[in-house]
Amino acid sequence: MIKQSEKTNLKKTQIKTYRDLVVWQKSMILVTEVYKTTRSFPRDEIYGLIGQMRRCAVSIPSNIAEGYGRNSSNDYVRFLRMAMGSLYELQTQFDISSSLGYITEDHYGKLFESSREVERMLSSLIRKLENKGKD
Secondary structure, eight states: OOOOOHHHHSOOOOOOOOGGGGHHHHHHHHHHHHHHHHSOOGGGGTTTHHHHHHHHHHHHHHHHHHHSSSSSSHHHHHHHHHHHHHHHHHHHHOOOOOOOTTOOOHHOOOOOHHHHHHHHHHHHHHHHHHHHHHH
16 A cells, blocks of 8 residues: 555656656757767768758757747647657668668667657657647
C-alpha cells in the first residue's frame, strides 16, 4: 500500500518553462550528439551535410521552445509540428550519412533511436494538446 507521503512524491514535476519539458531536454542531447558526430565528417561536407544536419538538429528544441512561448495551443502545436518536420529531415540525413559511410551502423542505430524517442514524445505532446482543445 502506498502511503500519502509517497503519493506526494509520485506527482509529476510541474512544468514552469520549456526547459522542464523532457522532450526539449532529450532534443538538446540529440543536438549535442549531432555536433559531435559531424565533427568527423569530411571537410568538404562543411557547407553540405554537416551544416544541414546541425541546422535541423538545432531547429528541434528551438521550435519546441518557441511554441511553448506562444499564446495559444494552436500556435504551440504548429511549432511542435515544425520540430517534427525538422526531426524527420534529420532522420533522413542520418540515412544519407550511413549510406555514404560517414557513420558506422552501430552509431547510426544509436542516433536513430535517440531521434525516435524524441519523435514519440513530440507525437504524444501534440496529441495531448490537440485533445485538450477538443474538451
